[in-house]
Amino acid sequence: MNEFFDETICDRHVAQPGDEKLRAERSIMLIIIAGGDVDFGRHFILEKEEVMVGRDSGNDIVIHDGKISKVHCALSVTRGSRGIERIGIRDLATTNGTYLNGEPVSQATLRAGDKIQVGDTLLQLSYSDEIEKEYHAKLFDLAARDALTGLYNKRYIFNEMENHLRIARRSGRVFSIILLDIDDFKGVNDRFGHLAGDEYLRQVAGLFVRSLREQDIAGRIGGEEFLVILPETAIDGAMQLAGRIRKNVEEFVLAHEESRVRTTISAGVCQYDREFKDTKEFVELADQAMYKAKRTEKNKVMRASLSEQTGK
Amino acid sequence: MGDLYEETIFDRKLIPDVNGTAKSEQAIVLTIIAGNEADFGKHFVLERKRTAIGREKINDITLSDGKVSKAHCEISVIRSSRGVEQISLLDLDSTNGTYVNGEAVVQTTLKAGDKIQAGSTILQLSYSDEIEREYHAKLFDFAARDALTGMYNKRFIVNELENYCRIARRSNRVFSIIMLDIDDFKQINDRYGHLAGDEYLKRIAGLFQRTLREQDIAGRIGGEEFLVILPETAIEGAFQLAVRIRKGVEDFVLSLQSQEIRTTLSAGVCQYERGLKEVKDLLDLADQAMYEAKKSEKNKVMRASFSDLPEK
Numbered sequence: 001m002n003e004f005f006d007e008t009i010c011d012r013h014v015a016q017p018g019d020e021k022l023r024a025e026r027s028i029m030l031i032i033i034a035g036g037d038v039d040f041g042r043h044f045i046l047e048k049e050e051v052m053v054g055r056d057s058g059n060d061i062v063i064h065d066g067k068i069s070k071v072h073c074a075l076s077v078t079r080g081s082r083g084i085e086r087i088g089i090r091d092l093a094t095t096n097g098t099y100l101n102g103e104p105v106s107q108a109t110l111r112a113g114d115k116i117q118v119g120d121t122l123l124q125l126s127y128s129d130e131i132e133k134e135y136h137a138k139l140f141d142l143a144a145r146d147a148l149t150g151l152y153n154k155r156y157i158f159n160e161m162e163n164h165l166r167i168a169r170r171s172g173r174v175f176s177i178i179l180l181d182i183d184d185f186k187g188v189n190d191r192f193g194h195l196a197g198d199e200y201l202r203q204v205a206g207l208f209v210r211s212l213r214e215q216d217i218a219g220r221i222g223g224e225e226f227l228v229i230l231p232e233t234a235i236d237g238a239m240q241l242a243g244r245i246r247k248n249v250e251e252f253v254l255a256h257e258e259s260r261v262r263t264t265i266s267a268g269v270c271q272y273d274r275e276f277k278d279t280k281e282f283v284e285l286a287d288q289a290m291y292k293a294k295r296t297e298k299n300k301v302m303r304a305s306l307s308e309q310t311g312k
Numbered sequence: 313m314g315d316l317y318e319e320t321i322f323d324r325k326l327i328p329d330v331n332g333t334a335k336s337e338q339a340i341v342l343t344i345i346a347g348n349e350a351d352f353g354k355h356f357v358l359e360r361k362r363t364a365i366g367r368e369k370i371n372d373i374t375l376s377d378g379k380v381s382k383a384h385c386e387i388s389v390i391r392s393s394r395g396v397e398q399i400s401l402l403d404l405d406s407t408n409g410t411y412v413n414g415e416a417v418v419q420t421t422l423k424a425g426d427k428i429q430a431g432s433t434i435l436q437l438s439y440s441d442e443i444e445r446e447y448h449a450k451l452f453d454f455a456a457r458d459a460l461t462g463m464y465n466k467r468f469i470v471n472e473l474e475n476y477c478r479i480a481r482r483s484n485r486v487f488s489i490i491m492l493d494i495d496d497f498k499q500i501n502d503r504y505g506h507l508a509g510d511e512y513l514k515r516i517a518g519l520f521q522r523t524l525r526e527q528d529i530a531g532r533i534g535g536e537e538f539l540v541i542l543p544e545t546a547i548e549g550a551f552q553l554a555v556r557i558r559k560g561v562e563d564f565v566l567s568l569q570s571q572e573i574r575t576t577l578s579a580g581v582c583q584y585e586r587g588l589k590e591v592k593d594l595l596d597l598a599d600q601a602m603y604e605a606k607k608s609e610k611n612k613v614m615r616a617s618f619s620d621l622p623e624k
Contacts, residue, residue, distance in 0.1 A: 031447075033443060033444060034443060115443070131434065134346070135345035135353075139352075139451055139452070139455055142352075142353070142454075142455035143455040
């Protein structure tokens with residue numbers, strides 16, 4: 001019998017003496033270890049000489065925390081021939097101040113392990129090598145992404161929604177969402193089996209990503225249901241993008257074993273409106289439009305608007 | 313209009329001043345930063361004088377790594393009234409050796425940040441305060457647990473199952489699994505809405521947890537489908553536990569907005585047998601038994617046995 005869990009002789013060591021990964025130059029990493037849900041676990045490699053931290057999107061590190069000033073503090077990294085010589089922090093005369101390991105500071109030098117608090121957010125500084133960076137990136141992906149499709153998971157994308165809603169409310173910025181649902185997906189599972197169904201979802205997720213732009217954020221929010229956030233996009237642009245996805249899915253054929261799996265998708269598109277009370281109301285509107293598309297003929301994109309909801 | 317994203321004035325600090333809990337004692341933590349999927353991200357607080365690391369369950373830290381010896385190495389912590397005096401590592405004559413920061417070691421002292429490699433697994437030592445430990449535990453939970461029910465997610469529990477199969481194949485240890493599926497769950501969603509359905513799932517997950525023993529591992533592997541791993545349990549014991557869960561669900565009534573929501577569940581029980589080549593075979597067997605239960609009359613537990621496995 002093949003006893004494959006017997007101890008095997010090591011043929012490689014993950015980190016051998018002189019191993020480049022282990023000896024690689026360390027990066028300065030800043031990890032958000034406490035704070036709002038949308039930021040939690042995010043990590044940043046400090047590569048520039050000066051890194052701005054604040055609430056406004058112009059900063060290098062944008063933190064979604066109402067207690068943080070628009071431009072809150074600056075980190076400065078001095079590098080010399082021997083590597084990093086100094087990391088400094090400077091509070092930019094903020095309303096609520098910047099704290100270093102619990103003490104308010106206006107200017108200070110930072111060491112590895114230091115905790116910087118701005119508003120309700122806590123950032124920790126570390127020097128990380130490749131292995132540590134990979135570890136952190138992988139753990140974060142496991143926490144934020146759907147295992148099957150690699151798209152963002154429901155928790156993550158709804159946090160992003162809250163966040164975009166807050167920003168739009170404050171700044172008047174435009175953004176839209178698309179809610180998508182694969183037509184007759186149950187039929188795919190029943191006819192071709194769960195493995196084919198899973199493979200179909202994976203491929204369609206890849207197709208979404210290729211159809212979307214870099215700034216768009218796509219997540220899987222149910223078995224065969226997806227949500228896409230389109231920043232800086234009005235309803236017409238969103239309709240076009242949704243139309244492109246619909247067409248791409250219609251044309252896509254998955255060759256699975258002997259069978260050819262294909263189906264279509266229905267979508268509801270909705271632009272943010274100041275009247276929306278919360279994320280729920282916004283998503284429900286897109287959901288209604290999507291169900292209307294499904295009820296009529298499927299393989300269709302419908303637009304929702306606030307006036308439909310309120311009869312205004 | 314209430315602009316809720318305006319900067320608000322600060323009311324608390326996350327890290328209290330010098331004498332607060334920020335200076336609370338730090339714990340010695342060992343985190344698995346690379347290695348087998350089932351182990352990745354796990355972390356252990358070293359509280360004892362000696363911590364044994366190896367492949368056997370008897371160790372304080374069990375690694376699911378075929379290149380790790382049964383008893384691979386141990387870490388000793390010497391504490392005095394002043395705190396931690398020394399942390400040291402001893403290789404237990406392991407086949408593939410123990411490495412610290414890439415160098416083979418027999419015995420050495422450890423400092424924070426050190427990377428210990430055993431087989432293909434890398435463990436990193438750190439001193440962590442409360443905030444750091446909470447951060448890591450929360451991120452790990454996001455990665456390993458289902459957001460709705462708090463049970464383990466599919467990725468985590470299937471990795472655990474693979475791990476159990478490997479151990480059982482090697483050691484003749486007995487274990488069983490239960491596959492559970494809520495009967496007519498779609499109707500709950502259709503009749504009472506998704507929110508009610510979600511609430512029902514949450515409550516059922518709690519009921520599972522109360523019915524199971526401490527060593528049992530329960531996960532949500534689909535919308536209304538669950539998997540439980542019962543270590544050191546033969547089919548009879550597994551069957552009894554499954555029946556207890558079935559009865560618990562049958563008796564359970566969720567009262568929600570003057571509605572009384574109740575349903576039942578069907579389960580398939582299967583004991584691991586040596587001839588099972590893959591995890592998938594074990595899952596398929598339990599799945600088949602569960603579907604038999606559903607097909608016959610629902611609200612039922614069926615057992616599967618190895619002989620039910622179709623010839624390939």
